[in-house]
Amino acid sequence: MMTKVHTQKKSSAIQVLKEKRSQLIQEYLDGRAEDFLVRHAALIDTYFRESFTLSAVGPLMDIARNPYAIIALGGYGRMEQCVHSDVDILFLFEKEVPPSAEALIQEVIYPLWDIGLEVGHATRSISECLHLASRDLEVLTAVLDARFVCGMSPLFMTLMEKLRARFVQSHPKKIMGWLVEGNRKRHEQFGDSTHLLEPNLKLGQGGLRDYHTMLWLGRVRFGLKEARDLEYNGYLSYEEFHNLKKALAFIWQVRNSLHHLTGRKCDQLYFEHQMQLAETLGFLPGDGMTAVEHFLGALHLEMDFIKQHLLMLLDEAGHEQKLGLRRRYRKTTKVAGLVIHKGMLAFDDIKSVLKKPELLLAVFQESGSKKLPLSAEAKRIVREMGYLVDDTFRSRRDVVKMFEKILATPPFAYHPLNEMQATGLLTRLIPEFDAIICRIQYNKYHLYPVAKHSLRTVQAVAGFSHAPVKNTHGQDVLYHETFDEIKNRRLLFWGALLHDIGKGVATNDHSSEGAALTRTIMNRFAMRSDYADTVVFLVQEHLFLIKAATRRDVNDEETITACAMKIRDPERLRMLFLLTVADSVSTGPKAWSEWTATLLTSLYLRVLKMLEKGTLAEKEAIERIEEKQGRILEEVHEGEREAMETLIAGMPPAYLLELSAGDIRTHMRLALQRKEAPFAWHVERCPQADLRRVLIHADDKPGFFSRAAGAFTLNRIEILDARIYGWKDGAAANLFILKPPPDQIFEEEVWEKTRRDLEDLLSGKIEMGTIIAKAPFTPSRKGMVLEPPHIRIDNESSSFYTIVEVHTYDFPGLLFRLTSALFRCRLDVKSAKIATKVDQVVDVFYVRDFDGEKMDSPEQEALIRQTVRNVLPEA
Numbered sequence: 001m002m003t004k005v006h007t008q009k010k011s012s013a014i015q016v017l018k019e020k021r022s023q024l025i026q027e028y029l030d031g032r033a034e035d036f037l038v039r040h041a042a043l044i045d046t047y048f049r050e051s052f053t054l055s056a057v058g059p060l061m062d063i064a065r066n067p068y069a070i071i072a073l074g075g076y077g078r079m080e081q082c083v084h085s086d087v088d089i090l091f092l093f094e095k096e097v098p099p100s101a102e103a104l105i106q107e108v109i110y111p112l113w114d115i116g117l118e119v120g121h122a123t124r125s126i127s128e129c130l131h132l133a134s135r136d137l138e139v140l141t142a143v144l145d146a147r148f149v150c151g152m153s154p155l156f157m158t159l160m161e162k163l164r165a166r167f168v169q170s171h172p173k174k175i176m177g178w179l180v181e182g183n184r185k186r187h188e189q190f191g192d193s194t195h196l197l198e199p200n201l202k203l204g205q206g207g208l209r210d211y212h213t214m215l216w217l218g219r220v221r222f223g224l225k226e227a228r229d230l231e232y233n234g235y236l237s238y239e240e241f242h243n244l245k246k247a248l249a250f251i252w253q254v255r256n257s258l259h260h261l262t263g264r265k266c267d268q269l270y271f272e273h274q275m276q277l278a279e280t281l282g283f284l285p286g287d288g289m290t291a292v293e294h295f296l297g298a299l300h301l302e303m304d305f306i307k308q309h310l311l312m313l314l315d316e317a318g319h320e321q322k323l324g325l326r327r328r329y330r331k332t333t334k335v336a337g338l339v340i341h342k343g344m345l346a347f348d349d350i351k352s353v354l355k356k357p358e359l360l361l362a363v364f365q366e367s368g369s370k371k372l373p374l375s376a377e378a379k380r381i382v383r384e385m386g387y388l389v390d391d392t393f394r395s396r397r398d399v400v401k402m403f404e405k406i407l408a409t410p411p412f413a414y415h416p417l418n419e420m421q422a423t424g425l426l427t428r429l430i431p432e433f434d435a436i437i438c439r440i441q442y443n444k445y446h447l448y449p450v451a452k453h454s455l456r457t458v459q460a461v462a463g464f465s466h467a468p469v470k471n472t473h474g475q476d477v478l479y480h481e482t483f484d485e486i487k488n489r490r491l492l493f494w495g496a497l498l499h500d501i502g503k504g505v506a507t508n509d510h511s512s513e514g515a516a517l518t519r520t521i522m523n524r525f526a527m528r529s530d531y532a533d534t535v536v537f538l539v540q541e542h543l544f545l546i547k548a549a550t551r552r553d554v555n556d557e558e559t560i561t562a563c564a565m566k567i568r569d570p571e572r573l574r575m576l577f578l579l580t581v582a583d584s585v586s587t588g589p590k591a592w593s594e595w596t597a598t599l600l601t602s603l604y605l606r607v608l609k610m611l612e613k614g615t616l617a618e619k620e621a622i623e624r625i626e627e628k629q630g631r632i633l634e635e636v637h638e639g640e641r642e643a644m645e646t647l648i649a650g651m652p653p654a655y656l657l658e659l660s661a662g663d664i665r666t667h668m669r670l671a672l673q674r675k676e677a678p679f680a681w682h683v684e685r686c687p688q689a690d691l692r693r694v695l696i697h698a699d700d701k702p703g704f705f706s707r708a709a710g711a712f713t714l715n716r717i718e719i720l721d722a723r724i725y726g727w728k729d730g731a732a733a734n735l736f737i738l739k740p741p742p743d744q745i746f747e748e749e750v751w752e753k754t755r756r757d758l759e760d761l762l763s764g765k766i767e768m769g770t771i772i773a774k775a776p777f778t779p780s781r782k783g784m785v786l787e788p789p790h791i792r793i794d795n796e797s798s799s800f801y802t803i804v805e806v807h808t809y810d811f812p813g814l815l816f817r818l819t820s821a822l823f824r825c826r827l828d829v830k831s832a833k834i835a836t837k838v839d840q841v842v843d844v845f846y847v848r849d850f851d852g853e854k855m856d857s858p859e860q861e862a863l864i865r866q867t868v869r870n871v872l873p874e875a
Contacts, residue, residue, distance in 0.1 A: 013047055013051065025040075025083055037079060047112075049150040052151055066096070071147065071148060073089065074088035075145075076147075084260075086119070088119075090146070091124075092125075129163075144163075146160065183310075190207075195300060197440070200267055201258070201269060207251070230244075240309065244309060247306055248306075261273055261277065261280070293439075316376050337353070345367055345373070346374070347363065354385075358398060360389065361406070363378060369409075371412055379422070386425055409462060432517050458497050458582075464578060494522075495542070498535065500514065501539070518536050542580065542583060544566065549600040567607065570611045628656055647668050655725040678759065679758065680696070681695065681755065692737075705722075706822070709722070710816045711757040722815060724832050790808075791869060801831070802855045806843045806868060814843075819832075821868045821871045828850060830846050830847065832845050
């Protein structure tokens with residue numbers, strides 16, 4: 001009878017927990033549940049206490065001889081119980097775990113699983129806990145966060161006292177080393193969430209685990225017990241602790257909302273959830289930013305606060321491993337007012353800063369020179385004394401020189417420019433910078449917020465000062481040599497810092513807006529007018545070279561002449577070239593490729609040649625072509641040499657310059673193989689990526705390029721890049737870069753079917769319209785705002801071709817849709833540039849009509865624009 005009553009009461013306890021959790025979560029979502037995390041943990045506490053009281057197994061375990069307690073661990077132990085957080089529990093026994101513990105777990109834990117809670121549990125004796133904590137960081141930190149829930153409380157007290165006495169107090173340096181090393185590995189794995197567009201709210205740098213690490217460090221190093229002790233013991237100021245609570249509250253709000261949205265524990269903020277979360281949390285569009293951009297900007301700001309204060313606490317702890325460095329010699333400073341203490345720079349007294357405000361910059365210059373971080377107290381002083389920076393301060397020549405030396409500091413772990421942003425001094429110097437801090441560009445192409453990207457660009461430019469290692473060839477050598485040739489490099493650093501400053505203003509032309517802001521900034525720093533003109537030029541034109549390289553024929557004399565007339569000065573060209581490289585490299589891994597680098601370098605060298613000697617770099621081009629022709633013919637059999645030489649003679653210079661000797665040789669062999677066939681092709685795997693390359697040799701007839709794209713689309717093969725080159729003998733050499741077919745098990749069969757489909761398209765057995773019907777628009781941009789496409793028709797840049805630019809978002813079948821639209825306009829594609837930026841594309845086509853003429857009348861341009869627009873999705 002007693003067992004039945006107990007069972008009924010326990011069933012009632014789990015039902016009450018289920019109902020009250022549901023009610024509490026709804027109140028939280030309605031904005032009516034303050035202290036949700038604590039109240040949520042308390043509800044679960046109540047269940048465990050009732051389970052302990054009503055347990056049928058517990059009394060049979062001889063609790064008097066081998067007492068036990070239920071201990072909360074992890075986030076549950078800290079009373080940070082989010083909507084779908086795990087419930088981590090320890091069944092702690094004094095001596096040893098009895099066999100009947102399994103029945104106890106079934107009795108207590110199984111009902112929680114039944115209502116959908118994720119429960120992690122362990123059964124251990126005190127000695128087992130101590131042993132594991134001495135070997136495993138995860139166990140140690142879980143016990144550091146432990147909280148007594150119910151059972152025999154003396155057990156919990158004994159465990160914590162022994163843990164402190166035997167390990168925490170006896171081996172603090174060992175534990176500190178564990179914590180710092182674990183922190184480093186976690187950051188390596190999950191990245192810096194303060195700038196990632198899909199941040200990990202818990203484990204990324206700046207996430208909740210950084211806050212937990214602050215607590216663990218405080219307990220181990222300083223003997224702190226509660227988070228508030230960070231303030232009471234002077235490790236955080238009153239304002240800093242208040243801001244820490246604010247940052248945590250916002251991140252927990254985002255995490256809880258994400259849990260509710262996904263219906264599960266989820267800490268990675270994926271694109272597909274961000275727009276809905278921004279709406280749920282009440283963010284609105286404005287100031288040229290969407291609601292989701294405002295949301296991510298706010299999130300990054302709060303996460304950066306946590307990141308910075310963990311670093312400061314590490315400084316306070318004086319733990320050298322925080323930088324992954326071991327200092328092997330003692331460094332000193334000769335700057336009056338600065339001292340080096342425990343391997344960190346500090347001010348000797350706050351009064352020194354009041355007497356000499358330039359020390360606010362001098363400490364960062366010395367940091368870059370000595371490769372030393374600032375102490376936590378130094379950062380606080382910089383933040384508090386920032387008001388000393390005014391227009392008089394900015395216009396001082398010594399201040400400007402110090403700042404320019406900071407800009408030129410090569411990259412290292414604690415770069416002073418990053419620290420200047422973190423302490424707010426950068427925005428004191430350049431108030432316009434504040435508008436781009438945590439300014440998000442919501443696409444998968446831009447990896448970093450604008451300010452972070454700008455600082456990375458400056459550091460990339462500084463990296464060009466390093467000479468490449470001995471025997472290095474290629475682009476790195478060119479970048480270094482170009483950097484050395486620039487006479488006034490400080491202007492390049494200013495241009496790198498300010499090139500995106502216009503993105504802080506709601507405008508469609510951030511380059512022009514940035515140029516206007518730059519003029520104001522340069523005047524504030526009392527920059528010479530001619531120097532200011534150069535910096536303004538760099539900001540205004542920082543996209544000019546990359547657009548020309550990726551959207552125009554870099555071997556066309558008209559392209560080179562137009563670029564030379566725009567830039568005019570070799571010194572400015574060198575600066576603009578390095579700024580373009582640094583900007584692209586710093587945008588993210590998707591923004592820079594070997595192909596892009598080759599195009600940009602080719603354009604730069606040709607324009608430089610024209611500016612310096614008034615001619616194109618014909619001699620160098622001829623030498624490169626002749627050298628490549630020699631390499632091609634080296635591996636040719638004697639019997640085919642004459643035919644190969646004839647083919648080479650009919651190849652255009654652009655083709656010979658841009659494609660590799662191997663690709664050219666493949667095209668030549670295809671030309672000899674196909675004879676009377678409409679085309680011949682070769683499929684190969686890319687050596688460094690899971691992609692495919694298809695090289696095709698065919699007759700240069702209108703529509704072939706579109707039909708080839710159609711054959712790939714029919715077989716669900718996605719096109720990433722495509723190039724077409726007409727030969728003088730009436731043939732065309734095509735190169736497609738593709739994703740592998742969806743069904744890779746039968747890949748050979750897919751390629752054979754694709755080849756047959758192309759034959760049928762060329763013969764008319766398959767109609768072009770059939771492909772469009774089978775390949776409807778299917779966007780691959782989950783959670784992204786779809787902007788309307790932009791179509792630009794250029795009849796000025798080329799004397800022989802109409803240039804059609806299409807800016808849109810990528811989707812399967814896009815290239816086929818575009819080329820088929822051009823074909824319906826009776827246009828023949830003579831050259832194509834496909835520039836894919838993850839989810840965005842700029843497709844550029846050099847076209848002529850079937851009679852070989854440009855399409856340059858207003859009526860013809862309108863026809864092209866409308867026909868292309870009809871095959872693209874609207875916003």
